Amino acid sequence: MTEAAWPYPRHIAHRGAGKLAPENTLAAFRHGASFGYRMFEFDVKLSGDGKAVLMHDATLDRTTSGSGRVDALALGELAALDAGSWHGPAFAGEPVPTLAAIARYTQANGFLVNIEIKPVPGAEYRTGAAVALDALSLWKDAAVPPLLSSFSETALEAARLAAPGLPRALLLDRLPPDWLGRLHRLGCVALDANHRELDAAVIGQAHAAGFKVLCYTVNDPARAADLLDWGLDGLITDAVDTIAPDRTGA
Ligand code: G3P
Ligand code: MG
DSSP states (O other): OOTTTOOOOSEEETTTTTTSSOTTSHHHHHHHHHTTOOEEEEEEEEOTTSOEEEOSSSBSTTTSSOOSBGGGSOHHHHTTSOSSTTTOGGGTTOOOOBHHHHHHHHHHTTOEEEEEEOOOTTOHHHHHHHHHHHHHHHTTTOSSOOEEEESOHHHHHHHHHHOTTSOEEEEESSOOTTHHHHHHHTTOSEEEEEGGGOOHHHHHHHHHTTOEEEEEOOOOHHHHHHHHHTTOSEEEESOTTTSOOOTTOO
16 A cells, blocks of 8 residues: 555544444444544454454453353354443443444445454454455455554464455554564554654654554544644544544545
8 A cells, every 4th residue: 555545534533432432333433423533443353153243352341231251152142232331321232233234334424444453362363364354355345445453463464364455554552673574574554553652753764664653542632633743644532522533534
C-alpha cells in the first residue's frame, strides 16, 4: 500500500464508540457513527467452534451475562448472551456481534474498519489465519480493505500467509529497539503504538521508512491535536463525543 493509496480517515472510534455504549457491539458502532465517525476499531477472537466474534477480553465475565473463556462456548451459545446490560439498561439484550454482522453493517454504511485480531491465549496462529480469511471473504467487494492489527506477531504472521493482500499493522504497547525491523519482517503497512510512545521524531522515523503511524487510545483533545500535527495517520479514540473527526473524511 503506497503513500498515495492510504485510504483510511485519521479518526478511528475505539471498540465501536469508546465508553458511551457497550464496547464491541453494534450499538456502539451506531453511537460512534452518530458523532460522524466513519472508521471503527474492534477486537475479534474465535468462539469454541471457530467463528469470529467481537470481544475484547479472553473471558465473558466483564462485558456479557456469561462467564468463563470465550472459546468455551460455541457461536450458538454466545448468541444467547446479553452484551449490553453491563453498560446500562438501555442496552439490555444487545448481542455479541459476529464479524460477518459487522461486515454487513459497515459496508452498507460506507464505513471502514480496523480489525484487531485479539486471540485467546494459545490460539494466536489459528485466530490470525481464520480472521484474515474471513476478512478477505466478507470484504471481497469492498473498495477499501479492512486494516488488520494485532499485538500478536504470531497472529499477524498467520494473517500474512492466509491473506497477503490485506494490510497489517503491528500493535506495540512499548517500542522495542528493533520496532522498525519487526514491521519490515511482518510486511506491515503501519505501526500502531500506544500514544505515549510517540513523538514527532518517532513518527518521522516511521514515515521515512515507508510506514504509516496509528496510535491508541487518545482521549485528550490537546494530545490528539499534537499527534495529528506531528503527522499521525490514525488516531484511535474513545472520546467520540469530544474529539471531532475530520469533516472531509480525509
Ligand atoms: O487497537 C488498539 C487498541 O484497541 C489496543 O488496546 O486493549 O483496547 O484492545 P485494547
Ligand atoms: Mg482493541
